[in-house]
Amino acid sequence: MTVTAQGSVPAGVIAALLEKGYRVAREAAAEPSVRVNGKAWPAPPGAGAAVAAEVDAYVRGDAPVPAAAWKPWFPVIDYKRCTNCMQCLSFCLFDVYGVSGTGQIEVRNQTNCKTDCPACSRVCPEVAIMFPKYRHGPINGDAVSADDVRREAMKVDISALLGGDIYSLLRDRSEKAKSRFSKERDDERALKERQNCLVTMGKALGVPAEVLASLPSVEEIQAKAEAARQRAEEARKLAGQS
Amino acid sequence: MARQNPGILYCYCKFARIIPNEVKTGVLERLAGSDLDFDAVPDLCEMSARKDPRLAEVAPGSKVIACYPRAVQGLFHSAGHPLPAGVEILNMRAGTADEIVQSILPAGAAA
Ligand code: SF4
Ligand code: SF4
Numbered sequence: 001m002t003v004t005a006q007g008s009v010p011a012g013v014i015a016a017l018l019e020k021g022y023r024v025a026r027e028a029a030a031e032p033s034v035r036v037n038g039k040a041w042p043a044p045p046g047a048g049a050a051v052a053a054e055v056d057a058y059v060r061g062d063a064p065v066p067a068a069a070w071k072p073w074f075p076v077i078d079y080k081r082c083t084n085c086m087q088c089l090s091f092c093l094f095d096v097y098g099v100s101g102t103g104q105i106e107v108r109n110q111t112n113c114k115t116d117c118p119a120c121s122r123v124c125p126e127v128a129i130m131f132p133k134y135r136h137g138p139i140n141g142d143a144v145s146a147d148d149v150r151r152e153a154m155k156v157d158i159s160a161l162l163g164g165d166i167y168s169l170l171r172d173r174s175e176k177a178k179s180r181f182s183k184e185r186d187d188e189r190a191l192k193e194r195q196n197c198l199v200t201m202g203k204a205l206g207v208p209a210e211v212l213a214s215l216p217s218v219e220e221i222q223a224k225a226e227a228a229r230q231r232a233e234e235a236r237k238l239a240g241q242s
Numbered sequence: 243m244a245r246q247n248p249g250i251l252y253c254y255c256k257f258a259r260i261i262p263n264e265v266k267t268g269v270l271e272r273l274a275g276s277d278l279d280f281d282a283v284p285d286l287c288e289m290s291a292r293k294d295p296r297l298a299e300v301a302p303g304s305k306v307i308a309c310y311p312r313a314v315q316g317l318f319h320s321a322g323h324p325l326p327a328g329v330e331i332l333n334m335r336a337g338t339a340d341e342i343v344q345s346i347l348p349a350g351a352a353a
Contacts, residue, residue, distance in 0.1 A: 011274035014282055015267065018254040024282040026274065071257045072287035076316035107320055110291040132287055132313035133258040140260070140335070141313025 001059055007032035012048030020056050021069070073133055074110035075120055081128035081144070084239055086232035088120045088129060093216060093224055096120070099231065103239030114214070119205040127152050248303030250280035250346060253334075257285050261309065261334045268339025269307060276347055290317035298323040305346055307332045 003022045005014055006029040013034060014024050034041045036055050075088070075096065084105055089097040097120075098108030121129035121139045127148050130141045138144040202212050215221065252273060255261050273280050283289060286308055289297055297318055300306065308314045311331040318325045325331075332342045 005274075009274065011267065011271040014274055015254070015270060018256060018282055018284045021256070021284050023284065026278075026280050026282065028277045028279055069257070069288075072285060072291050074287075074291060076290075076313060076320055078312055078316055079319065130310075130313050130316055132309055132317060133255075133260055135260065137310075141310030141316065142336075143312070 001036075003055060004035045005033075006035065009034055010048065013051045014048075016048035016052035017055060020052050022052075022055070022059075070111060071115050071133075072110070073115045073117075073131065074113040075107050076130045076132060076141075077105065077107060078128045078130060081126045082124075083126055083128075084236075085125065086235055087123050087125065089232050089235070090225065090228045091123045092120050092228070093221060099235040099238070103235045103237075105235070114208075114211040116208050117206075117211045119207045119211075122152070122205045125152060248301050248305070250278060251300060251304060251306045251308075252280055252282045253286040253306070253308035254282060254284050255286075255309070255334075257288065265334045265337070265339045265342070269334060269342050272339065272343045272347070278347070286314065286317055290321040293321045293323075295323075297321050300325060300329060302326040302328040305330045305332060307334060307342060307346070309333055309335045 001022055003017050003024050005017075005024050005026045007027075009026070009032050014026065017024050017034075034051060034055070036058060039058065041051050041054055082105065084103070086099075086105060089099065089105060094109075094112045094114060096107060096109050096113045098106055100106050118131050118134050118139050121127075121131060121134075127138055127144045129139070131139050132141055134140040136142075138148050202209065216224070250273070252270065254270075255266065270282070273282075286297075286306075300318075300323075306314055306325070306329060308331065310333055314331045315325055330345075332345060334342060
């Protein structure tokens with residue numbers, strides 16, 4: 001819904017309308033007015049929140065106040081850098097990535113992405129994945145320096161040294177934890193192993209604790225990783241053909 | 243944004259506090275106090291995720307006031323509406339309100 005603000009409507013009114021989720025088309029005009037569906041609201045200076053609340057009540061009518069909106073947090077690919085290597089597709093456990101009809105990687109299920117988790121941007125060897133709302137560059141879209149590229153490449157090497165990829169790291173640690181568990185019946189220790197592994201992953205990739213806590217089971221992760229590898233393989237073949 | 247002519251598109255970045263408040267409100271105050279037409283949207287990221295068709299309405303020569311140009315270009319691209327050539331992206335994460343407004347308002351009107 002677009003609200004039209006004409007003339008010298010105070011910035012506070014415009015900001016309050018934006019806070020409520022309205023788009024505001026500001027048009028220069030002699031007389032200040034705020035118009036919604038042809039209806040005018042008085043917009044006195046300093047009355048931003050009041051005007052926005054009135055507009056909102058009018059537009060919603062009897063409809064209930066909507067639940068808190070989703071924070072738009074999702075990866076954005078810089079196709080000028082992306083080499084279609086499919087590492088992000090293989091890595092993401094939440095099916096955020098997909099492949100286009102021509103075999104091109106794409107972000108398909110934005111709302112599946114875990115808020116504040118930038119992990120896939122760290123596995124991209126080309127620094128091609130951005131999260132515009134991330135705090136630091138170059139993940140936030142700031143220019144990519146030669147140092148950034150070197151650092152990301154090093155991270156990929158480190159994860160390879162740790163055991164091929166992050167899934168095998170998780171799996172190996174879990175296997176160790178399991179065998180210890182069966183030998184020693186020390187479930188606390190097994191849990192600690194898994195937690196240590198998750199802490200390592202969290203630190204290396206910047207994954208928030210809530211996301212780590214919501215990871216699927218190791219078996220599910222393995223199944224997903226395998227399915228993703230197959231999809232990536234098919235996509236690579238498709239891209240090679242086109 | 244439903245304009246054939248170059249326009250000004252301001253992003254309020256509603257869902258995150260990544261843009262310094264003095265820049266975000268400073269730019270909006272100066273735009274509101276000018277006699278320029280402009281469009282203000284709550285959050286370009288959210289529009290991109292919804293593939294909002296109105297993202298296709300940014301005309302060549304327009305100015306988009308948001309965040310890092312690489313991110314903004316990527317958001318339009320992933321919505322299926324790449325920005326046309328000649329759109330200037332002004333970055334509220336890096337510039338001051340004065341710097342941004344000075345590159346928009348006609349000379350002498352930025353005070
Ligand atoms: S990991 Fe990076 S380079 Fe590889 S496909 Fe994904 S975005 Fe492209
Ligand atoms: S485009 Fe940039 S400024 Fe606008 S909502 Fe997204 S992160 Fe915020």
